Amino acid sequence: MHLRPAEPSDFSATASISVDAFWDDELYAYTNVWREKYPEHLRDHFLRQHRLRYWSAGYVFHIAVTDEGDVGHFPGQGEKVVGYAIWQRRGTSQTAKRWQKQTPWALLEQTLLEASNYYYDLVRADKSLDYNRLHLFTSEATQDFDAIPEMWKLRNLCVDPKFQRRGIGSMMIQWGQEQAQKERCPIGLESSTMARKTYQKNGFRVYGNTYYRDSLSIDVPMFIWEPSGMEGEWGMQGEK
Structure with a gap:
């Protein structure tokens, strides 16, 4: 397995992997x-989410693909997409701004996709989604790492269920850890129940908790990773 930058031609595969991996996730079930x-x-x-994040400023989209000799890789088929990670560099430092540079073409793509998604939601075109439940959930969201001005945020991590437990998730996490170590900033993320052990292992x-609603029985903990030598510097959510 190896990582490479995602391309628009990969999004059909990443969208299909997402459906399989998140089908029983507590948030999507709700x-x-x-x-x-x-x-x-x-x-x-x-598919729409991946396209938008690919073109948006500050986002880094990687995919994990198979190599010859990997279990599940068939000779002559070419590389197979088996996972992806979407990172966002947040902050206003010069280091952050270097990651947030955007070409005019990318800005145009982002603007068009945002407009398309706005219309899509306006007419409630997603028939799989209960928009009232989504509104209830998002309207009660607590702050999202607002106390940490500079950070890498892992927005999405997904591995094809047929390729899980092979260290692919840890391999994708390592990329962000190396960047955060160089830049001396933390990594933040919100985790599903299924992924918590992976993050703790890494x-x-x-x-803290991004969301917790007794009536919804949904608990989404916030996790943080800190560079070596800076452990504990960012405290806990809500601390002053």
């Missing part, structure tokens, strides 16, 4: 209640 009837609508959600600690 918001996309009609996904069994409209699975293609859930897939289209991921040195992340619980920072």
